[in-house]
Amino acid sequence: MSEVPPKIRLKNLHKKFGDKVVLNGLNLDVGKGESVVIMGGSGSGKSVSLKCLLGLLTPDEGQIEIDGTSILGISEDDRDTINQKFGMLFQHAALFDSMTVLDNVTFGLFRGKGMSASDAERVAYEKLEQVGLDRSFGPRMPAELSGGQRKRVGLARAVALEPEIILFDEPTTGLDPVMGDVINDLIVKCTRDLGATTLTITHDMASARVIADRIAMLYQGKIIWAGPTDQVDASGDPRVDQFIHGRAEGPIKMEARRL
């Protein structure tokens, strides 16, 4: 078999915090250049799976492979090298609040790619332009920006290094629907331009439909359904149906205290 290994392979991931099982045998392959969205309710293990992928958490069991090579149990220096393949847009953008917008975007360019100051600045303004922010934003501090603008800067920072894999953690959370849609379009545009592989976690169905080539539904630490975006409405799985239509009643029981 001359099968090309998937860009990202999550194999049988298990993760427990104390008694609480968060990941319970998660399996997911993401092909090169593909955009996969993991949907799931709060507490379904979405964030934990991303953190495992970035090496911020270590799964109790299972394998994570990038381009066919396992990245679990590697040395810290190798991990730093692997992380150069990743870019990430955080839920609240996670901009460095002690630095200007420009310094935020050039941060990885200096450190990861060793660019000169003038080159890094040029690339940074290019990327800021791509996300619809003009040069006047460069010297501003993150605290002066609105939520949507912060997300844009976060996106510019994530794509500035032209990573092979970009992760999005709830890209539209906390934004109004219009701004959310703007961010979705930017994500599609920026990642298509780069040919990057993307993995997004969200509970926003509208966002998932725009971004995803393929949708995977995470429930109780497992992928219960995965398929092309246009088939999500015909999944035949009542749990998926309940989630995408946002019904309170159904097979998914939220872990919540009874009132």
Add this chain to the structure above:
Amino acid sequence: MSERPTGINPLRTIGTATLGMLATMGQLTLFMLNSVSHFVRPPIYFRLIGRQMIDVGYYSLPVVGLTTLFSGMVIALQSYTGATRVTADAALENVTAVVVLSITRELAPVLAGLMVAGRIGASMAAEIGTMRVTEQIDALTTLSTNPIKYLVVPRIIAGLTMLPLLVLVGDVIGVFGGYVIGVFKLDFNPALYIQKTYNFLEYIDVISGLVKAAVFGFVVTLLGCYMGYHSSGGAQGVGAATTNAVVASAILILILNYLISQLFFGA
């Protein structure tokens, strides 16, 4: 599931607390070893180290100067009142000896350590803690920057190197405080006061103080970074990290101060 004991079980509480403490100590040790191993591994961020040195060293000068100045002054005053019933000569010897020994051996390093714990340890815990809860530390990782190397190492190096310098300045200012009281309030002869002070000044006293300072600088910055790095749960978590950093630093400073004194002068 097996039957859970109900009500308050003191053994269980003690066990949980002990396990928690041991786990924290282990984590702290690993954190320390990991940080120290990055001291020499490139890349080394000289600019960040410089910035932290200015913050820890230069900007702490006023607090350390004031505390040691007044400590020197009060010690001169107190050691004189304790020696009123002897001759003027004996009183002078007493005052100068007490001032120079207590400042260089104990007061300058301990007070500087405590002041820096309040000023620097707290701000490090708060800053790194906020970066942790707003995912800025995770963001560093995704931008090919090792957060230990970028955030922790410069701070620890700054603490380790700057506190001895602060203490050296504190030694001078503290002894000067004693001189001011000795000459202007207690009417000692200035030249004699300086001569006596010089006679009582031993290298080993100053060196033991500087060793203490380096250890305290390491402990304060390490704990500040550790508490911040492992904080969780938003504003409350950052607040708790800040408190823990200062309290743990202060206690450790006093314990280590005793142990180092014992090591130098105990035999």
